[in-house]
Amino acid sequence: MSIITLLTDFGICDEYVGTMKGVILSIDPSVTIIDITHHIEPQDIVQAAYAIQSYYKYFPEGTVHVVVVDPGVGGERAILALETRRYIFLAPDNGVLSLLMDEADVKSVICVDNSTYFLKEISQTFHGRDIFSPIAAYITKGVKLQNLGSVMDQNDIKQLNVQKPYVADNGDLVGCILSIDRFGNLITDIGYNRIKRFCRLHRQKNPEVKIGSTKITGLSENYESKKAKTPLALIGSRGYLEIAVGNDSAKVYFSAKKGDPIRLIR
Amino acid sequence: MSIITLLTDFGICDEYVGTMKGVILSIDPSVTIIDITHHIEPQDIVQAAYAIQSYYKYFPEGTVHVVVVDPGVGGERAILALETRRYIFLAPDNGVLSLLMDEADVKSVICVDNSTYFLKEISQTFHGRDIFSPIAAYITKGVKLQNLGSVMDQNDIKQLNVQKPYVADNGDLVGCILSIDRFGNLITDIGYNRIKRFCRLHRQKNPEVKIGSTKITGLSENYESKKAKTPLALIGSRGYLEIAVGNDSAKVYFSAKKGDPIRLIR
Amino acid sequence: MSIITLLTDFGICDEYVGTMKGVILSIDPSVTIIDITHHIEPQDIVQAAYAIQSYYKYFPEGTVHVVVVDPGVGGERAILALETRRYIFLAPDNGVLSLLMDEADVKSVICVDNSTYFLKEISQTFHGRDIFSPIAAYITKGVKLQNLGSVMDQNDIKQLNVQKPYVADNGDLVGCILSIDRFGNLITDIGYNRIKRFCRLHRQKNPEVKIGSTKITGLSENYESKKAKTPLALIGSRGYLEIAVGNDSAKVYFSAKKGDPIRLIR
Incomplete structure (x- = not known):
């Protein structure tokens, strides 16, 4: 049994998160979906980056951690599938994974661009539904990361622009x-x-x-x-x-x- | 494995939604329950009607979509089980399904009134717990819609009183x-x-x-x-x-x- | 299939509740976790005590009801595993279960202190993650209550200090x-x-x-x-x-x- 976690800034007053779950379950009906929180401040990448560090380790090996805090949706930013020793992270390439990368043991990073695994119709404003959800479900279903796109050099990943102590x-x-x-x-x-x-x-x-x-x-x-x-x-x-x-x-x-x-x- | 989605105006500060899930799982322990949102504005049937259109198609065939935005609870309004080609909708007959009916391929509508499938004690104020939840769970468990009540003419269903563009x-x-x-x-x-x-x-x-x-x-x-x-x-x-x-x-x-x-x- | 319910005052803006679920699923991946509400007013034991009465009976026999409204976390207060005829309750010994005890048929109460079943590292501020979650998951996995700690006399359990009508x-x-x-x-x-x-x-x-x-x-x-x-x-x-x-x-x-x-x- 596989687990997908969701961390977003979508809030819970709209049907956005529920719709993502419908897409996931349509592809992998056996997956368990866990809400971390959907109350990251709108587009606050720094808050999300720190939050990730607090929960990811507490999940079973193989969990797919999805992060959709994505001010650049529909623009040029890439989508990353990052594999560590125990987990897979799926997130926009906007720095939200960079604190994690400081401490986790990264095995590989894929730039997700194989639209075979996207929904057929891609909106310009809701990649959470159209790209992140189906990709996450195909991963838990067993699709290999290398089939989702091309390998990226870890040094090319966006770093968070944050003042540390x-x-x-x-x-x-x-x-x-x-x-x-x-x-x-x-x-x-x-x-x-x-x-x-x-x-x-x-x-x-x-x-x-x-x-x-x-x-x-x-x-x-x-x-x-x-x-x-x-x-x-x-x-x-x-x-x-x-x-x-x-x-x-x-x-x-x-x-x-x-x-x-x-x-x-x- | 079956799926029940919940769209309500109950909010999440009270134990209402959790209680509904207890009733559902008591009847069908294998079902997956997905919250769409519980933050429809209190009794805002129009908002709920539009929301339904946004998520229902993204769920697997056979999903039971439950909608409890129900200002008339305990009064005369009927409860509908509406079957389309791919889904079943369970909702009060107050117009909340009428936008859906404009676009979906409705196969049949049942007026749910067979109290065999209700909880034993029915409150006058919480049919979400006492009627909608057990009915939804009996549907995913395999009870035929025609056993839940009598067939209704689609033309008798309440229409939403809403100004369109x-x-x-x-x-x-x-x-x-x-x-x-x-x-x-x-x-x-x-x-x-x-x-x-x-x-x-x-x-x-x-x-x-x-x-x-x-x-x-x-x-x-x-x-x-x-x-x-x-x-x-x-x-x-x-x-x-x-x-x-x-x-x-x-x-x-x-x-x-x-x-x-x-x-x-x- | 087992069920764990969660009633807390953690809110849903932080990753606290999601983290608890990760701990539970790491121990018992087959469990179904149901959120009752996480919006009990911070540290309002009375509100939680009344809420429990509203939902617990609606869940299937064997459900583990976890309550974390715990102003004394990290201090001297005990943690209780209370078994009734149909359910098991896990809560701090601060009176939150005392209304329930007035009406339910209590079979036994255990003071949970066997750290074998805690997380390896125990923080002083988040026993929801470090103690309540693993204990709940070990219970649904089949660990006997008597292995979790020592039997307590029901008369020694803290009573809620609340003015009744x-x-x-x-x-x-x-x-x-x-x-x-x-x-x-x-x-x-x-x-x-x-x-x-x-x-x-x-x-x-x-x-x-x-x-x-x-x-x-x-x-x-x-x-x-x-x-x-x-x-x-x-x-x-x-x-x-x-x-x-x-x-x-x-x-x-x-x-x-x-x-x-x-x-x-x-």
């Missing part, structure tokens, strides 16, 4: 808020390994995190670690630094928004 | 905005064939679309066809005229709302 | 609004049996319901029973008293909110 002139490590979850927790782009290296370098036992004018010392174990209404820093379930507030929303507490800077004080 | 006194073709998607694209009720006929009649090479006081000349290929922040018209993935704005929301750009008129200028 | 000094029965659905219907905590007993006691043929300064006499059969824009009271699909307004939103009509009192007048 950097060391400022005063020695602080500066990251930012990547996303804010439903509980108001602020999820940053500063990974746990990066924090450990920073502390070792500066001989700090506990990191000191700064958001706005507030300093938070040390990492908490969980959201309940401190008393209510008190800010805390912790390593979230994605392995990145998060800012939370006990029994409250850090988003509201700090009037925080996506992109705001977060510092590890030297 | 019309020719105004000055010769313009006047349609309206049917729905607005997550990207702010304005989806109209003017189909591509209608546009082609209009242009042929008036010997226009390219249609001229008017929204508010803005004129848009010609159809674009895709959302990226023009430069950013510029309005464009195109045929969307549903086969209908859409108004978009390059890298922006047409909804915001035009302060547009559902029902606003859209014209093809003569 | 009570008789006021003047003899009125006072309940409250538990939740408001998408249509603006006000769902109360006053069950139908309680209403029948109250009417019998006071020799009323029809109950008189008071919300704010409005009195509603008698129960309607359905949402269409009275003319438009008129308030009505009825027994909803959950078996509880609901306040609705014909073709309108009772929430707007009464400026109602969760927790507002509703009275049966003596």
Whole structure:
């Protein structure tokens, strides 16, 4: 039994996602389709790129992970089928897979252009239905990747144009808020390994995190670690630094928004 | 393996949809249930009727399409099981299937009233759970439609009371905005064939679309066809005229709302 | 074929729920996963407790109902596997199962603490992924409950701290609004049996319901029973008293909110 996951920015108020599933099941009726989320901010490739890192490893080997965050639909951008040791990713060539490629063991990349495996009629605005869905279903049905198009050099794949955490002139490590979850927790782009290296370098036992004018010392174990209404820093379930507030929303507490800077004080 | 699709206005904040799935799986554990959307505007039969046209064809033959947008629940309205060449539709008799009937090849219509196939206890407010779900599951399990109730004359089915695009006194073709998607694209009720006929009649090479006081000349290929922040018209993935704005929301750009008129200028 | 249902407060904008499904399918690829809702208000244990009562009975025998509304994640609270005659419930020990226990026939309760069946790495903030999902999947795969931890005395399970409907000094029965659905219907905590007993006691043929300064006499059969824009009271699909307004939103009509009192007048 095969699995296809869907990550899109289509929302769920329209029939777009349901239609994709109809196309998939028409080709491979035995596949299990799992919605990751369809609420990536419209056309926010960076948010999608980070989200992928959070879920892909938790699926069984052989899962086909489909990503349709595709501002260039109908234009010149290519469609990639990227094979790692355990998974296959299907996504537009717009950088959305580039964070994944930094950490996963990529075996091959195919530029998908064999229209034999597309729907017969291709709209210019909904390749999720007309190309991504049938291709994904043909893959789970057993069509070899090399039949879907031509091999691409990994170096030719578009890279994400994103500022990663950097060391400022005063020695602080500066990251930012990547996303804010439903509980108001602020999820940053500063990974746990990066924090450990920073502390070792500066001989700090506990990191000191700064958001706005507030300093938070040390990492908490969980959201309940401190008393209510008190800010805390912790390593979230994605392995990145998060800012939370006990029994409250850090988003509201700090009037925080996506992109705001977060510092590890030297 | 059978498929049941669900289109409702129940939203997803309550347990209504999950409960329907429990009823379905209790009767036919092998069925695959696909959510189309549960965000039809509460009781908006017209929106649902147009949505159906967009997805139903993309599902495998034999799929049972269930539609529960049902302001008359618990009242006198009948429940229809409508069979076309490839599909079965289950919906209240309130006009929601009438656009479909204009284009699909209807084989028979049954007025579903055999309570043998309902849940034992019928609430007056949630026929989605108590009638639609068990009926759908018995259909995928193999119960013949004629066992679910009595045959109806197609002419007795309720028609949707909806203004279709019309020719105004000055010769313009006047349609309206049917729905607005997550990207702010304005989806109209003017189909591509209608546009082609209009242009042929008036010997226009390219249609001229008017929204508010803005004129848009010609159809674009895709959302990226023009430069950013510029309005464009195109045929969307549903086969209908859409108004978009390059890298922006047409909804915001035009302060547009559902029902606003859209014209093809003569 | 086994079924796992998911009730959480995770929302669907993040990848949390999708990730849980990946973990489940990695352990038991044959399971069917049904979303009840992920829109329980963040950490609202009372809302979740009432919701459970509405759906659990509609699923096939053997279904594993997973509930992750878990403000104490990463802290001291236990995780329960509770077996009734027909189902297994998996939830934090925070009272969320206590309404269910009032009505269901509980066979045994296990305190889940055998980390053999957890993911290898346990985060402090996402036990939905790291503990609830793998445990649920091992249960559907056939692992016996007694292998998951030690038996608990039912009397040691946390009870929900919730005001139930009570008789006021003047003899009125006072309940409250538990939740408001998408249509603006006000769902109360006053069950139908309680209403029948109250009417019998006071020799009323029809109950008189008071919300704010409005009195509603008698129960309607359905949402269409009275003319438009008129308030009505009825027994909803959950078996509880609901306040609705014909073709309108009772929430707007009464400026109602969760927790507002509703009275049966003596």
